[in-house]
Amino acid sequence: MVQILDGRKISKEIAQELKEKISSLPFKPRLDIVQVGKDYATSLYVGIKKKVGEDIGVEVVVHEFDYSIETKDLIEEINKIEKASNGILVQLPLPDHIDTKRVLDRVDIRLDVDGLNSATLEKLRRNESDATPSATALGVITLLKRSGIELNGKSACVIGNSIEVGQPLSAMFKNEGCDVTVCDINTPNTKELSMEADIVTVAVGKVEIVTKEWVKEGAIVVDIGINRVGDRIVGDVKYEEVKEIASFITPVPGGVGPMTVVSLFSNLVKLSSANE
Missing domain, CATH: 3.40.50.720 (NAD(P)-binding Rossmann-like Domain)
Incomplete structure (x- = not known):
């Protein structure tokens, strides 16, 4: 008989474990989410992440940018955000006119919570202990x-x-x-x-x-x-x-x-x- 892999149940267990771990930290972790455009699906996914984060004690800051922003300008904004952040997430997909790889590769690997920087992926392929998987x-x-x-x-x-x-x-x-x-x-x-x-x-x-x-x-x-x-x-x-x-x-x-x-x-x- 098939067994259903219940992601909802297990994710709730992990969230509780993280909440307890975060409460014992001497600081409040901060996640910065970079969102380009305001289409329904993107805003929905960002909202879910914000709620989960806040429920477990994380400060979640959403940075909304206009759909028309250019690659170089988005990278400059990420540079500014990094100074006060513990982790950065670039919400995908980005608009077609933006060079997604260039943007993801600009995220400092020490802040790359989604593990999508090319250097992060290479560390994962080498099975390095400090690699951050997607x-x-x-x-x-x-x-x-x-x-x-x-x-x-x-x-x-x-x-x-x-x-x-x-x-x-x-x-x-x-x-x-x-x-x-x-x-x-x-x-x-x-x-x-x-x-x-x-x-x-x-x-x-x-x-x-x-x-x-x-x-x-x-x-x-x-x-x-x-x-x-x-x-x-x-x-x-x-x-x-x-x-x-x-x-x-x-x-x-x-x-x-x-x-x-x-x-x-x-x-x-x-x-x-x-x-x-």
């Missing part, structure tokens, strides 16, 4: 471990190779002793590679693209996709049919999403404690 990747690994899943020796197929999710997640799986295959929807044999894996993670932004034909019996399936279909939120996995053959599966919503948010604050506490 919040989503950390959320996935933590969810699996806290659910009692042994990672060492398993094969993992990471579908989606983005800098935000796929690349750091594949590095973390390797660091945990997994045999990792990375592919995306344009890889010719993605379905076949997925069918062979003990763990399948999906983050490609394609509605229910992964069906039961992509998954072997007893596989662990982690759906990182978030897609709006009418008034519903669905993932990249066809949940109802895949859960019939998986051993573990994440729901959407309620799986990886809450873990990503709480992992931001795990990273913040780690970084701010190290830098004080």
